Amino acid sequence: MKITELLKKDTIIIDLKSKSKPEVINELVNKLNTAGRLNDKEEYKKAILKREEQFSTGIGDGIAIPHAKTAAVKIPALAFGRSKAGIDYDSLDGNNAHIFFMIAASEGAHNDHLDTLSRLSSMLMNEEFRKKLMDAKTAEDILTLIDKEEQSYLAAQEVENEEIKEEVKEEKGLVLAVTACPTGIAHTYMAADALKNKAKEMGVGIKVETCGSTGVKNRLKDEDIAKASAIIVAADKQVEMARFEGKKVIQVPVVQGIKKSEELINRAVKGDAPVYHHSGNSDKDSTDKGGRTGFYKHLMSGVSNMLPFVVGGGILIAICFMFGIKAFDPNDPSFNPVAKLLMDIGGGNAFFLMIPVLAGFIGMSIADRPGFAPAMVGGLIAANNGAGFLGGLIAGFLGGYVVVMLKKAFDKLPQSVEGIKPVLLYPLFGILITGAIMFLLVVNPVKAINLGLQNWLSSMGTANKVLLGLVLGGMMAVDMGGPINKAAFTFGIAMISAGNYYPHAAIMAGGMVPPLGIAIATTIFRNRFTKQERESGITNYIMGASFITEGAIPFAAADPGRVIPSAIVGSAVAGALTMAFNVTLPAPHGGLFVIFITNHPWLYLLAILIGSVVTALMLGILKKPVEAEDRAKLVLETK
Numbered sequence: 001m002k003i004t005e006l007l008k009k010d011t012i013i014i015d016l017k018s019k020s021k022p023e024v025i026n027e028l029v030n031k032l033n034t035a036g037r038l039n040d041k042e043e044y045k046k047a048i049l050k051r052e053e054q055f056s057t058g059i060g061d062g063i064a065i066p067h068a069k070t071a072a073v074k075i076p077a078l079a080f081g082r083s084k085a086g087i088d089y090d091s092l093d094g095n096n097a098h099i100f101f102m103i104a105a106s107e108g109a110h111n112d113h114l115d116t117l118s119r120l121s122s123m124l125m126n127e128e129f130r131k132k133l134m135d136a137k138t139a140e141d142i143l144t145l146i147d148k149e150e151q152s153y154l155a156a157q158e159v160e161n162e163e164i165k166e167e168v169k170e171e172k173g174l175v176l177a178v179t180a181c182p183t184g185i186a187h188t189y190m191a192a193d194a195l196k197n198k199a200k201e202m203g204v205g206i207k208v209e210t211c212g213s214t215g216v217k218n219r220l221k222d223e224d225i226a227k228a229s230a231i232i233v234a235a236d237k238q239v240e241m242a243r244f245e246g247k248k249v250i251q252v253p254v255v256q257g258i259k260k261s262e263e264l265i266n267r268a269v270k271g272d273a274p275v276y277h278h279s280g281n282s283d284k285d286s287t288d289k290g291g292r293t294g295f296y297k298h299l300m301s302g303v304s305n306m307l308p309f310v311v312g313g314g315i316l317i318a319i320c321f322m323f324g325i326k327a328f329d330p331n332d333p334s335f336n337p338v339a340k341l342l343m344d345i346g347g348g349n350a351f352f353l354m355i356p357v358l359a360g361f362i363g364m365s366i367a368d369r370p371g372f373a374p375a376m377v378g379g380l381i382a383a384n385n386g387a388g389f390l391g392g393l394i395a396g397f398l399g400g401y402v403v404v405m406l407k408k409a410f411d412k413l414p415q416s417v418e419g420i421k422p423v424l425l426y427p428l429f430g431i432l433i434t435g436a437i438m439f440l441l442v443v444n445p446v447k448a449i450n451l452g453l454q455n456w457l458s459s460m461g462t463a464n465k466v467l468l469g470l471v472l473g474g475m476m477a478v479d480m481g482g483p484i485n486k487a488a489f490t491f492g493i494a495m496i497s498a499g500n501y502y503p504h505a506a507i508m509a510g511g512m513v514p515p516l517g518i519a520i521a522t523t524i525f526r527n528r529f530t531k532q533e534r535e536s537g538i539t540n541y542i543m544g545a546s547f548i549t550e551g552a553i554p555f556a557a558a559d560p561g562r563v564i565p566s567a568i569v570g571s572a573v574a575g576a577l578t579m580a581f582n583v584t585l586p587a588p589h590g591g592l593f594v595i596f597i598t599n600h601p602w603l604y605l606l607a608i609l610i611g612s613v614v615t616a617l618m619l620g621i622l623k624k625p626v627e628a629e630d631r632a633k634l635v636l637e638t639k
Contacts, residue, residue: 001116003150004143007078010035012139016083016100021058024087025049025066028079028102036074037104043072044104054236058091059190059258062134063124067103077104078120080142082134088532093259099124099133118189118212120146123153125193175204175268176220176228180211180235181254188212191234191257198261204269211239230268231276232257241276249276301365302396303490306358309350310493310588316346318587318594351588354493355383355392362396367403370422374430375399381438386447389494394442399434406430465502465579472503473510473575473611477567480514480549480556493588501584505598506575508547509608512591513574514567515551516544516608517615525620544612547591559623566618574611578604 011031018024025048033041047068051057058064064087079102086096101120123129129149136142177195181187192208199206209220222243225231230248233239234257241249250264250273257264267273320327320342324334328343356379363375378395382388387395406429410421417425475488489511492504522529522537529537533555543551556563581603587594598604 003078003116003120003146006076006116007080007143007146008035009139009143011037011077011079012142013079013081014136014139014142016081016087018081018083018087020087021089024064024081024083024089024100025052025102028066028081028100031079031081032077032102032104035077035079037077038072039074040072044068044070047072048102055253055255056090057187058089058097059187059255060091060093060095061127062086062095062098062130064089064091064097064100065103065121065124066100067105069105069107071107073104073106076106078102079104084134099130118210119150119153121187121189122193123149125190125197174224174228175199175206175230175232175265176224177206177208177232177257178211178220178235178239179208179254179257180237180239187236187254187258191254191261194258194261195232195234195265199265202262202265204265206265211235211237229271230273232264232268234264244276247276248273298362298365298397298400299393302358302360302362302393305361306354307589309354309357313346313350313352313354315587315590315594316342317351318590318597320346321586321597352383355389356380358389359392359396359399362393363400363403366397366400367407370407370426370430371400371403373399373427374402374434377431378434378438381435381443382446385439385443387438387443388446389490390449391438391442391446394446395434395438398437398442399430402433402437403430406433466576468503469506469575469577469579470572471575472506473513473578474568474572476507476510476549476575477514477552477564477571480552480567485511485549496586496588501586502579502582504588505578505583505585505604508585508589508591509574509578509604509611510571511549512544512547512608513571513611513615514544514549514556515540516612517567517570518552518555518563518619519544520612520616521619521623524616525623527625528620528623545592547589562619562622566615566622569618570611570613570615572611573614574607577607577610581607583607 013027013031016024016027018027025045029038029041029045029048032038032044038044047070048066051068052066056064057066079100081100081102083096083098083100086098089097091097101124103120123146126149129145132145132149133142136145177192179188179191179195181191188210189212192210195208196206207220207224208218210217220231220243225243225247228247230250231244233241233244233249233251234254235251236254248268248271250267252260252264320339323336323339324332326332327334327336327339328347329335330340356376359379359382360372360376363371363378365371366375375396375398378399379392382391382395385391403426406426410425413421472488472491475484478484488507492507495501495503519537519540522534522540526534536555540551552563552567556567581600583604584599585594585597585604587597592605595601595604
């Protein structure tokens with residue numbers, strides 16, 4: 001299939017009217033919809049925006065390729081847009097995007113459609129082709145240009161495929177690579193082409209395997225893996241890793257395969273990479289992209305999968321409390337059947353599942369799917385027997401490592417029983433051993449620890465409570481969604497499940513302050529921030545109000561020395577004030593939307609506001625005004 005069978009005159013916009021990223025997405029989505037390519041415009045747009053949340057599809061060099069694969073697409077199609085002036089699209093190189101291809105792939109798209117779309121992504125790596133697209137006068141010129149470039153690309157691919165059949169020329173050694181992105185449409189193939197082109201330029205032999213929507217192509221052979229100097233894995237989804245056991249492997253996000261191809265190839269040629277050791281648990285390395293390993297990686301797997309239950313169930317509980325704190329109880333005078341329904345759904349089921357789900361996904365992170373059932377059963381035992389959140393954590397790690405032990409023990413069994421291991425042996429012995437240890441050794445001691453901690457917190461004097469609030473609030477701003485933040489949040493959830501609602505009030509206040517404080521600072525101290533930062537500041541009002549601390553991360557990354565201390569101080573103040581005001585919060589999530597179920601809503605709001613203002617004032621004092629050029633722009637904007 002040719003690219004021009006997907007891109008037609010009625011989906012081409014020669015001169016975009018858009019001035020911003022949201023506007024250009026809307027304009028291209030509307031173009032596809034008007035041309036009759038979509039079933040549901042809003043659902044398709046949601047899919048596009050969800051893809052952008054993973055990382056921007058503004059890949060640099062003036063190109064953006066927003067794309068989505070969804071049932072909202074009626075007919076697989078392409079939309080083209082061009083902006084001579086350029087649009088700020090959060091591109092990887094920081095430059096404006098001029099050329100836009102919006103890819104609409106249907107959920108059941110045929111392989112030939114997906115191959116065509118991946119071909120376009122590769123063609124856009126050609127600088128001369130991009131220049132011609134910028135110079136084209138009409139939609140007909142665009143289509144003609146794409147047809148010619150596609151013919152040249154296919155001819156070059158035939159030559160390359162013939163070369164691949166022969167032994168790769170190894171002037172400077174052989175490098176292997178695997179590329180993969182979540183949708184498998186654009187970045188997978190762009191990274192592959194960037195690596196191949198750069199390797200050819202450098203005189204380095206390379207073979208690249210792509211894991212795209214149409215499956216694995218150019219699969220690496222065992223003999224190539226054996227003699228490779230190193231393997232580059234540029235991927236944002238799971239790929240087969242066990243085959244790289246004992247080899248030097250460089251693991252990076254797929255975008256680095258596009259933008260840092262020369263650096264990666266140089267590292268591979270020099271052997272500048274850690275030796276990979278497969279854990280046997282999954283096809284992922286035990287080290288994630290951020291360099292975190294072991295305990296934290298497994299814990300975060302459990303926490304991230306638990307959060308939907310916490311958020312959904314917690315907010316339903318909060319809404320229930322709006323009818324009255326005891327309105328769900330049929331024996332209470334304030335009883336309301338709607339409140340009972342909400343509590344049954346949110347508290348009796350969704351919120352109840354959080355500990356088993358936490359444990360199950362910790363176990364799965366450690367031992368892959370066989371670890372899920374034993375760990376989840378262990379988590380259920382903890383939830384039903386008073387061991388609470390701490391018991392759930394122990395169950396998750398216990399279930400996972402019990403299965404790891406079983407895998408080693410059963411490894412000596414005959415090959416004929418390999419098929420029954422995951423469906424019979426692992427679940428049977430895993431659940432039995434995990435359950436027995438939980439009942440006999442874990443539940444009672446952990447239950448005693450929980451009661452002791454609860455009694456200690458209840459007996460705290462005001463000064464000690466304020467200090468605890470200070471620490472918990474500050475922790476929420478240290479790494480804004482990282483391990484310290486999650487440790488504080490996890491502690492708050494544990495206290496809610498134990499019936500102590502003071503700590504989580506401080507934790508939620510501390511988590512709301514960084515984005516709110518930054519938002520206030522960008523509004524009051526405008527000359528301290530760039531235009532883009534001031535626009536992002538508006539979004540932070542919403543993120544802060546929704547208890548999404550991560551809204552502050554871009555600001556912290558850009559200026560950590562000033563932003564992080566300001567956020568920590570403001571969050572610590574807010575946390576301390578909630579304890580001083582004796583605020584309790586029975587809902588684990590919801591931000592401003594659950595403030596009025598606290599015992600002192602106005603005092604709680606005051607604590608958050610004071611903490612946010614403290615952060616904003618510190619930023620105003622610590623941050624320097626933007627450069628003179630930006631100040632001049634600011635003057636023009638305000639006129």
